[in-house]
Every structure is written in structure tokens, then in C-alpha cells.
Amino acid sequence: xxxxxxPCLSGxxxxxxxxxxxNKTVAVDGVDFDFYEGEIISIVGESGSGKTTxxxxxxxxxxxxxxxxxxxxxxxxxxxxxxKKEYWKSIQAIFQDPFSSYNTFNKxxxxxxxxxxxxxxxxxxxxxxxxxxxxxxxxxxxxxxxLTNKYPFELSGGQQQRLMIARIFLxxxxxxxxxxxxxxxxxxxxxxxxDTLMQLRDEIGMTPIFITHDIxxxxxxxxxxxxxxxxxxxxxxxxxxxxxxxxxxYTQRLINDVPKIYEExxxxxx
Amino acid sequence: MGNAVLExxxxxxxxITRFGENIYAVDHVSLKxxxxxxxGIAGESxxxxxTLALSLMGYYFPPLYYTSGQIIIDGQNISxxxxxxxxxxxxxxxxxxxxxxxxNALNPTQRIIxxxxxxxxxxxxxxxKKEIYDQAKxxxxxxxxxxxxxxxxxxxxxxxxxxxxxxxxxVILSPQILIADEPSSALDVTSQKMVIKMLRNLMDSGxxxxxxxxxxxxxxxxxxxxxxxxxxxxxIVEKAGAHEMVFTPIHPYSQGLMGSIMVPESGLRDKKLTAxxxxxxxxxxxxxxxRFAERCKYVMPECRVTSxxxxxxGGGRAYRCILPKEFLMEAYERERGER
Ligand SMILES: Nc1ncnc2c1ncn2[C@@H]1O[C@H](COP(=O)(O)OP(=O)(O)OP(=O)(O)O)[C@@H](O)[C@H]1O
Ligand code: SF4
Ligand SMILES: [Mg+2]
Numbered sequence: 001x002x003x004x005x006x007p008c009l010s011g012x013x014x015x016x017x018x019x020x021x022x023n024k025t026v027a028v029d030g031v032d033f034d035f036y037e038g039e040i041i042s043i044v045g046e047s048g049s050g051k052t053t054x055x056x057x058x059x060x061x062x063x064x065x066x067x068x069x070x071x072x073x074x075x076x077x078x079x080x081x082x083x084k085k086e087y088w089k090s091i092q093a094i095f096q097d098p099f100s101s102y103n104t105f106n107k108x109x110x111x112x113x114x115x116x117x118x119x120x121x122x123x124x125x126x127x128x129x130x131x132x133x134x135x136x137x138x139x140x141x142x143x144x145x146x147l148t149n150k151y152p153f154e155l156s157g158g159q160q161q162r163l164m165i166a167r168i169f170l171x172x173x174x175x176x177x178x179x180x181x182x183x184x185x186x187x188x189x190x191x192x193x194x195d196t197l198m199q200l201r202d203e204i205g206m207t208p209i210f211i212t213h214d215i216x217x218x219x220x221x222x223x224x225x226x227x228x229x230x231x232x233x234x235x236x237x238x239x240x241x242x243x244x245x246x247x248x249x250y251t252q253r254l255i256n257d258v259p260k261i262y263e264e265x266x267x268x269x270x
Numbered sequence: 271m272g273n274a275v276l277e278x279x280x281x282x283x284x285x286i287t288r289f290g291e292n293i294y295a296v297d298h299v300s301l302k303x304x305x306x307x308x309x310g311i312a313g314e315s316x317x318x319x320x321t322l323a324l325s326l327m328g329y330y331f332p333p334l335y336y337t338s339g340q341i342i343i344d345g346q347n348i349s350x351x352x353x354x355x356x357x358x359x360x361x362x363x364x365x366x367x368x369x370x371x372x373x374n375a376l377n378p379t380q381r382i383i384x385x386x387x388x389x390x391x392x393x394x395x396x397x398x399k400k401e402i403y404d405q406a407k408x409x410x411x412x413x414x415x416x417x418x419x420x421x422x423x424x425x426x427x428x429x430x431x432x433x434x435x436x437x438x439x440x441v442i443l444s445p446q447i448l449i450a451d452e453p454s455s456a457l458d459v460t461s462q463k464m465v466i467k468m469l470r471n472l473m474d475s476g477x478x479x480x481x482x483x484x485x486x487x488x489x490x491x492x493x494x495x496x497x498x499x500x501x502x503x504x505x506i507v508e509k510a511g512a513h514e515m516v517f518t519p520i521h522p523y524s525q526g527l528m529g530s531i532m533v534p535e536s537g538l539r540d541k542k543l544t545a546x547x548x549x550x551x552x553x554x555x556x557x558x559x560x561r562f563a564e565r566c567k568y569v570m571p572e573c574r575v576t577s578x579x580x581x582x583x584g585g586g587r588a589y590r591c592i593l594p595k596e597f598l599m600e601a602y603e604r605e606r607g608e609r
Contacts, residue, residue: 046458141547158549187488188314191530191545213459216489216532220539243534255534257459259466259489261516262537267467270460 006073007034008175008207009058009091013067016053027053029231030067035175035209035224040201042210042218042239044254045228051211054228055179058209059093060084089118092173094164095180108147108155108163112136115170136166140196158189165196172204179211194221215258219243227251272304274342275446275480276326276365281339283325286332293553295321297504298339300580303447308473308481310495310512312488312527317550318504319484320370323449326482327365328356344446362389366445366478370452373432376424383420385439393443406442412475413438413468430461434468441477448478452485466494488531492516497586500524503550503561506580510587518599520589522546523562525602542609544602560591568593568601 016028028050035041045051056062057069060078069076071087078084106114112133116122121129130144137144140162152160168176178197198221200206212218218225218239225242227235227250235248246252259265278301285293295318303309311319321334328348330336340349343364348356361367369375376385386406390397407417419427419435427435433453441448450469454462472478483494491498491512498515500508500523508521519528529544548565551557557564559574566573573592580590589595 156549187486187530188526188544188546189549191526191543192547194543195545214532215459215534216538219534220532220543239539240536244536254459257463258534259463259487259493260535261489261492261531261533262535265493267463267470270464270467 005036008037009035010070015066017065040222042222043226044218049228050231091175093177136169139169140165175207276303277342279340282337296325303480308495310491310498311484313501317501366440366448368450373436447480449482508589520595
């Protein structure tokens with residue numbers, strides 16, 4: 001099904017260990033993957049399965065203990081600060097906790113201005129910058145005029161999440177890692193956010209990677225699903241293969257144990 | 271019609287903030303729970319679900335104040351009752367309440383059996399330790415919990431076990447009604463399923479006569495309760511049987527909620543999701559007309575004039591909107607078509 005498509009991000013034997021000796025834990029344990037351009041990917045796992053550690057390695061925030069990550073077919077090289085900055089033009093993330101992703105001391109205007117600068121727009125005239133920021137805010141239903149001179153922590157959780165997406169709109173990355181982007185907000189606002197991410201995918205050809213514990217979300221949004229259990233990918237394939245015909249007991253349990261609405265939810269398994 | 275275990279008529283309650291502002295978090299809410307039935311309450315964060323739970327138990331401690339309306343529990347009107355009195359006479363025996371995040375509030379220095387002793391001794395001062403232990407043990411057996419748990423401290427239990435233990439403790443006096451506020455939201459899927467199984471078991475075995483289950487997780491609610499009520503900004507916007515609510519919602523806000531359910535089932539994948547942009551109004555000064563107007567795609571000038579009453583929709587259903595139900599239901603049908 002991926003004939004002719006190129007993987008934008010791949011991994012071979014990617015491993016992350018923390019601690020030494022008896023305190024050693026293997027958070028991510030030799031995972032292999034090929035994420036194809038334009039495809040929607042979900043990595044599903046319960047809390048503690050290693051999802052977020054993997055996301056941090058994909059972003060280059062922490063180094064793998066072992067294994068290789070390939071970016072656009074070539075072995076990824078982000079050794080220097082300059083290379084890292086270059087890489088972050090292509091890959092961005094929205095995180096579980098919106099607070100953690102902003103520098104507390106930067107006002108919202110400068111958070112957004114930074115994005116314009118990262119895309120090489122540092123020398124644009126002031127009016128043009130404001131126009132871009134206003135456009136980004138209205139894309140996520142925020143009013144730029146109401147945000148100027150405020151700090152991110154002065155916004156509600158939902159507004160912060162939308163501000164994160166406004167950043168993505170300005171940065172236009174090729175790959176977007178969304179680590180539980182919807183956990184803090186309610187069902188219908190989360191649909192709005194998913195819609196905006198999908199719109200971004202269509203408009204700028206972004207590849208979204210959802211990192212989530214929500215198997216219903218993974219099934220609904222993704223082309224390819226990876227199931228993670230204790231640091232390993234135990235099963236992967238198309239959403240229909242993995243969710244409707246799970247082969248591994250772990251996947252079967254996860255799917256059995258979430259509530260159903262179309263079919264009978266079998267309570268006898270617990 | 272069964273016996274009403276709980277009946278609430280036009281209940282309005284408010285918080286008074288430090289700055290003297292009134293926040294009407296429960297605004298003219300009416301509901302009825304019959305013997306053998308369970309009611310689910312859904313709605314987004316801050317809409318007043320937890321406040322409604324406290325209010326309908328008569329649990330008025332500052333900053334929460336009773337304003338108006340009637341609460342009848344098992345035939346007894348408790349509306350004007352002193353909250354301390356309510357706590358003594360009603361809590362545990364008539365109504366059992368499991369607050370949001372109760373399992374993290376357990377005193378870490380007490381064993382599980384000590385919590386049960388506290389509950390029983392408050393109502394039966396002459397019960398012996400042995401009697402209490404035996405009663406607890408047989409309840410735990412019925413609920414499929416290991417009796418060893420009774421001698422453990424809260425930290426020794428897993429999250430799922432702790433939550434099921436909290437539920438067991440709260441029903442030890444066989445209350446008429448159990449109110450569970452987000453009892454499974456912080457748990458992994460398997461523990462969550464165990465909690466749900468236990469709640470259903472409590473109802474089926476008659477250990478509790480009725481239940482109110484609060485959660486923003488709709489597929490769970492669908493699998494637990496007979497009826498569902500959707501709240502928005504302190505008001506009920508729709509009431510219906512669980513199946514009708516999930517599959518044929520009427521109110522534009524319920525439609526947004528139900529249309530954003532994501533479950534791993536093939537029945538869902540071809541349907542479009544419905545999205546609602548925007549956020550709920552501030553309860554300090556809610557709009558005078560329909561509280562949903564700011565986010566509603568059907569909004570008209572007349573929506574904003576006076577408050578919109580809850581309308582009867584037949585078949586035990588009601589909704590709060592000026593548009594005819596046929597129009598709304600057809601529009602939803604169309605919107606959810608093939609994706
Ligand atoms: N102690 C308080 N003082 C003042 N206002 C309060 C207080 N507790 C809650 N509120 C306000 O009352 C409203 C209803 O809150 P409530 O906790 O009942 O919502 P909820 O539906 O249970 O939300 P959640 O899904 O987040 O649990 C909110 O606007 C909230 O800010
Ligand atoms: S009353 Fe008007 S604004 Fe309110 S839900 Fe109905 S159509 Fe929408
Ligand atoms: Mg609550």
C-alpha cells in the first residue's frame with residue numbers, strides 16, 4: 001500500500017534506557033518503523049508504555065541509547081545546535097501539557113513572532129508579521145487583538161491548546177507529533193482541533209503522528225496504527241487490520257476493554 | 271411508573287466568590303430518578319455536574335448556597351434542611367456519594383476496615399468490631415473484592431482496586447441512591463471496565479436502588495445508565511433514554527457531543543464527526559437568552575431575547591431550543607452522513 005511513497009521518518013532498533021545496573025529501565029525497546037509522507041499515523045499505548053519517550057527521541061530532544069533514526073531516507077544528523085534548529089523546521093510537536101511548551105516569561109506575541117522568525121520571516125515588515133499572526137489566530141478561532149501583551153498562562157487550557165496549533169500553522173512543519181493533544185479538552189472541542197489538524201495536513205502536506213491512549217481516536221483518524229506495550233511495538237498495520245482484527249492478546253485486551261456503542265460491550269472479560 | 275427515589279424540582283444553587291460575585295452553577299434543574307433506574311449526567315468541564323451532585327444532596331457549605339427549588343429524597347423534602355443535619359441523616363444511608371478523585375483523598379494512615387468502621391459507627395454506634403468486619407467481608411465477597419484488602423492501607427492498593435474499594439465502602443449502608451462523580455476517569459481501560467462492571471453489579475443485585483453517574487465520557491455513560499441528561503452552562507439542555515441520546519440527539523449542543531464520540535468500531539469510521547467551535551459562557555454573567563447561542567450554527571435574533579424553556583419532545587424526552595425537533599434531528603442525520 002505504500003508503493004511509490006517515501007518514508008519521511010524511519011527507525012531501526014531504536015532503544016532508550018534510563019538508569020544503570022539494577023535501576024535500569026528500558027523505556028523504548030528496539031522499535032522499527034517507517035512513517036510515510038502524508039499518511040496519518042497513531043502510536044497507541046497505555047500510560048507508561050514508552051510513547052512519550054519515543055516522541056522525545058523523534059523530536060531529537062533526547063538521544064537514543066541504541067538504534068538509528070532516518071529522516072527523509074538519510075540517517076538523521078542533529079549533532080550541532082544549528083543542525084537541530086534546521087531539523088525543527090521540519091518536525092514540530094504539540095504536547096500533553098500546554099504549559100510545558102511555552103517559556104513562561106514570553107508573551108504570546110513573542111511566542112508567535114518566534115515562529116515567523118524560524119520560517120525566515122524575521123525581516124518582514126511589522127504589518128506583514130501582524131497580518132500573519134492574526135491569520136494564524138483566526139485559523140484556530142482565537143482573536144489576536146485579545147492576546148497581545150498576555151502571557152500563555154493567562155489563557156484557559158483550551159485556548160492554550162489552540163495557541164499551540166496557531167504556532168503549527170505558522171511553522172508549517174512536514175511532520176507534526178501530537179502527544180495526547182486532546183486529553184485536556186472536551187469531546188466537541190477536540191473534534192474541532194482534529195479538524196484543524198486535518199485541514200493543515202491537506203493545506204501544507206503535513207504528516208501527523210498521534211501519540212495517544214485513545215484507541216477510538218486512533219481508529220477514527222489514522223491510516224496506520226502502531227500498538228505499544230512496555231517499550232515495544234507489538235502490532236502494527238492499517239487501522240482496519242489492527243483495530244478490527246487484532247492478532248496480539250495485548251491489542252485484543254485494549255480493544256475489548258474500551259466501551260462500545262454499536263456492538264454489545266462484553267463485561268465478562270474482567 | 272416506579273417509585274421516585276429522588277425528585278428535584280427547579281433547583282437553583284450558586285457559589286458566592288470572595289469578591290461577592292454570584293455564580294449560578296445549577297440553574298432551574300429538574301430531574302427524577304426512579305427505583306431500579308440510573309441516570310447519567312454529561313457535559314463539558316465546568317458546566318456544573320459536580321455542583322449539581324452536591325446540590326441535590328443538600329450539601330450546602332460555603333461558598334455553595336441554596337437559592338430555590340425542591341429536593342425530595344425517598345418522599346422526604348430536604349430543601350430547607352440544615353446541611354449538618356442532612357449530613358447526619360441522609361449521607362451514607364439515603365444517598366451515597368463518591369466525589370470526583372475520592373480515591374486520592376483517602377487518609378493514608380488508616381486501613382480500609384477503619385474507613386468502614388467510621389461509616390457504620392456513625393449510624394450504628396453499638397456495632398462491634400467483629401460485626402462490622404463480618405459485614406464488610408460479606409459485602410466484599412458479593413462485589414468480588416478480596417477480603418485481604420480490608421487490612422490494607424490505601425497506598426498498598428492499585429488505582430483500580432482503590433477505586434473499587436471506595437465504591438464498596440460507600441455502599442456499605444445500602445443507600446437508596448449512589449452518586450458517582452467521574453469514578454473511573456483516571457484509570458486505565460481494564461480497571462475502568464472493572465469499575466463499570468461493579469456499578470452494574472450493584473444495581474442488578476439491589477445493593478443500591480438507583481444511581482446517578484457523572485462523566486464526560488459518553489461511551490461509558492451509554493453502557494451504564496438508563497437515561498442521560500446533558501448539561502450546558504448550569505442548565506439541562508436535553509434529557510433522553512441513553513440510546514436515543516447517543517444515536518438521535520436533538521439539541522445542537524448534545525448533537526455536538528454525541529457526534530464527536532470516537533469508538534474503535536466499524537460502525538463509526540464512515541460517519542462524519544461534528545465539531546463545535548468556541549467555549550461556554552462565563553457563569554458570572556451568562557447571556558440572557560439561550561446560553562448556547564454564541565456557539566450555535568442555527569442562532570437567530572429571537573434566541574437571545576429571553577431564557578429558553580425546556581420543551582417536551584415526547585417519549586420522556588425534553589430539550590431546550592426554540593427550533594422544532596424534526597428540523598434538528600434531520601439536520602443531524604444529514605450532517606453525520608458518509609465522510
Ligand atoms: N468553590 C467554588 N467557588 C466558586 N466557583 C466554583 C467553585 N467550584 C466550582 N465553581 C464554578 O462552578 C462551575 C461549575 O463547576 P463544577 O465543578 O460543578 O463543574 P463540572 O461540570 O463538575 O466540571 P468537571 O467536568 O471539570 O468536573 C464552574 O464555572 C466553576 O468554575
Ligand atoms: S435556541 Fe437558538 S441558539 Fe439556542 S440552541 Fe436553539 S437555535 Fe441554537
Ligand atoms: Mg466535576
